[in-house]
Amino acid sequence: MKNLVQKAAGIMALAICSIVPVAPHALASNGGPGTISFINALKFGRIIFTHSGTRTGTLPSCATATTKWALDVSTPDGHAQLSVLLTAYSLQKPISVIGAGDCSVFGDTESISYFYISD
Numbered sequence: 001m002k003n004l005v006q007k008a009a010g011i012m013a014l015a016i017c018s019i020v021p022v023a024p025h026a027l028a029s030n031g032g033p034g035t036i037s038f039i040n041a042l043k044f045g046r047i048i049f050t051h052s053g054t055r056t057g058t059l060p061s062c063a064t065a066t067t068k069w070a071l072d073v074s075t076p077d078g079h080a081q082l083s084v085l086l087t088a089y090s091l092q093k094p095i096s097v098i099g100a101g102d103c104s105v106f107g108d109t110e111s112i113s114y115f116y117i118s119d
Helices: 002-019 076-091
Strands: 029-034 036-040 048-049 055-057 066-071 094-098 112-117
Touching: 002 094, 029 036, 048 076, 066 112, 076 112
Parallel strands: none
Antiparallel strands: 029 055, 029 094, 036 048, 048 066, 094 112
């Protein structure tokens, strides 16, 4: 009986967690469609790039560089993002950027959550 109660409690907790909405980053910005005009490869797998798209939303307080975005390419996900970024840059394709709401990659630049080619 005790195991049945524990299983039921676990199922209820899982059900509750699955219906509670997950809030997006409260202080994050987005960059509308725009081209990449500068890419700077830094130490430790960090990339900083400038983007001409109009920025909307709320920049995190750490982000004082308003036309730049930061990307961590030290992970497999970062490698994939860098590949798409360089392709968009070389073809002059516009991208849209979704911010992560933090400056974890570079101190004064908002990190990206993701981006996509806009055309």
